[in-house]
Amino acid sequence: MAAALLLIDRNTSLLGPIKTGVGALLAPLGWLANLPAETARWGEGQLQPRESLERQVQQLEQELLIYRGKLQQGVELAAENSRLRALFNATEVLSDSLMVSEVVGLSPNPYRHVLTINRGSQDRVTAGQPVIDADGLVGQVLEVSESTSTVLAITDISHALPVRSLRNGVRSVAEGSGDKNRLRLRFLSTTTDIVVGDELVSSGLGERFPAGYPVGRVVSIERVTGRPFLEVEVRPAASIDRSHYLLLLFRDSSGAAAVLR
Amino acid sequence: MFGLSVALPLSVVAAVLLHLMPVGFVWSSYQPHYLLLVALFWVSRHPSHCGIGCVASLGLLADLVYGNWIGQQLLSFALAAYLLLAINRSVLSPTLVQQSLIVAVLAALVSLIQVGWMDLDGAQLALLPALVGALIGGLLWPLITLLLEPLYDSGEIR
Numbered sequence: 001m002a003a004a005l006l007l008i009d010r011n012t013s014l015l016g017p018i019k020t021g022v023g024a025l026l027a028p029l030g031w032l033a034n035l036p037a038e039t040a041r042w043g044e045g046q047l048q049p050r051e052s053l054e055r056q057v058q059q060l061e062q063e064l065l066i067y068r069g070k071l072q073q074g075v076e077l078a079a080e081n082s083r084l085r086a087l088f089n090a091t092e093v094l095s096d097s098l099m100v101s102e103v104v105g106l107s108p109n110p111y112r113h114v115l116t117i118n119r120g121s122q123d124r125v126t127a128g129q130p131v132i133d134a135d136g137l138v139g140q141v142l143e144v145s146e147s148t149s150t151v152l153a154i155t156d157i158s159h160a161l162p163v164r165s166l167r168n169g170v171r172s173v174a175e176g177s178g179d180k181n182r183l184r185l186r187f188l189s190t191t192t193d194i195v196v197g198d199e200l201v202s203s204g205l206g207e208r209f210p211a212g213y214p215v216g217r218v219v220s221i222e223r224v225t226g227r228p229f230l231e232v233e234v235r236p237a238a239s240i241d242r243s244h245y246l247l248l249l250f251r252d253s254s255g256a257a258a259v260l261r
Numbered sequence: 262m263f264g265l266s267v268a269l270p271l272s273v274v275a276a277v278l279l280h281l282m283p284v285g286f287v288w289s290s291y292q293p294h295y296l297l298l299v300a301l302f303w304v305s306r307h308p309s310h311c312g313i314g315c316v317a318s319l320g321l322l323a324d325l326v327y328g329n330w331i332g333q334q335l336l337s338f339a340l341a342a343y344l345l346l347a348i349n350r351s352v353l354s355p356t357l358v359q360q361s362l363i364v365a366v367l368a369a370l371v372s373l374i375q376v377g378w379m380d381l382d383g384a385q386l387a388l389l390p391a392l393v394g395a396l397i398g399g400l401l402w403p404l405i406t407l408l409l410e411p412l413y414d415s416g417e418i419r
Contacts, residue, residue: 001335002317002336005331006331006333009332022325030281033279033281033282034281034282036282037283107327108292108327109327109329110292110390111376111379178387
């Protein structure tokens with residue numbers, strides 16, 4: 001029976017609804033399991049002295065000011081980019097709206113890199129939606145229930161995404177390795193121009209992930225004798241195992257980027 | 262304290278809660294398999310009520326909780342229960358240390374099967390976390406028996 005179930009589950013999506021149903025049933029347990037951590041965080045906030053909080057707010061205000069200054073420059077560059085694209089008759093780049101979400105759970109399976117976030121179908125979250133953190137791409141929404149969703153991290157072994165090098169535009173596919181600090185680049189021939197330190201961003205091919213979001217940095221390149229392809233390791237840009245807040249990307253055809261509540 | 266119909270689900274819910282508790286990716290690799298430990302406890306203490314079928318269904322639950330391919334843990338849980346019953350037939354009244362050792366070996370076996378499946382899927386081998394998790398499971402066994410023993414009252418006169 002186990003073998004039959006395995007075969008069915010590996011090769012078809014027949015058991016998908018059962019998995020989704022059980023996931024929805026386990027959601028309250030997930031909330032309950034997350035309660036001690038939430039309470040500890042709340043207690044930590046309550047016990048922090050007023051001076052420390054004021055200092056923190058001041059620091060955040062300064063950071064906000066710096067980012068706003070940088071954003072002004074970004075707006076100018078985006079406008080220039082848009083004008084140039086218009087000159088070349090290229091398609092308009094869509095803006096992304098963002099929604100802040102909180103990580104409320106991790107997959108209990110140490111070999112799967114799946115996170116649970118506190119946004120679901122009631123927040124218009126859909127399966128396949130890209131998720132980022134402050135540093136780069138984290139993954140994509142895997143399953144959506146009413147108030148929570150699961151996110152498949154880019155480091156999971158079942159995940160792959162198209163990337164390109166910022167230095168020279170070389171395209172490849174970054175596969176998860178099962179190690180939270182490592183991605184693998186596949187099918188790069190031994191003559192490909194790629195060096196350690198190259199930054200990789202999403203290429204936008206496949207239309208699942210928008211183009212231009214940081215994916216990682218090449219940390220090692222190995223040429224194995226007798227193999228036609230390079231063994232390239234990439235360290236993910238996102239802090240997949242540390243980020244507590246994640247951003248959900250919503251494609252916005254109106255062209256206006258916004259922060260959704 | 263409770264009948265098996267209450268004690269078993271209670272212990273299973275507690276094990277699932279421990280699994281779902283966010284502990285970070287690093288610790289989650291070394292975490293013992295709480296659900297397996299609970300399943301082994303019930304099959305070792307009350308094999309007439311919770312046998313291989315019962316443990317296999319807990320394996321199915323583990324597959325669903327873990328997000329594995331359905332059937333992976335069902336198979337390994339059933340195998341662990343079968344081996345435990347076979348060992349129990351030959352080692353009569355094992356001491357707590359012997360029990361811990363048996364549980365650690367069975368947990369290691371289940372973890373290694375899991376690692377084997379992941380290897381088939383192309384993941385890198387994570388043998389050390391699997392074995393450390395099993396060892397921690399063995400060390401936790403006395404605590405688990407201490408917590409679960411009083412939970413179930415079989416109604417037998419001792």
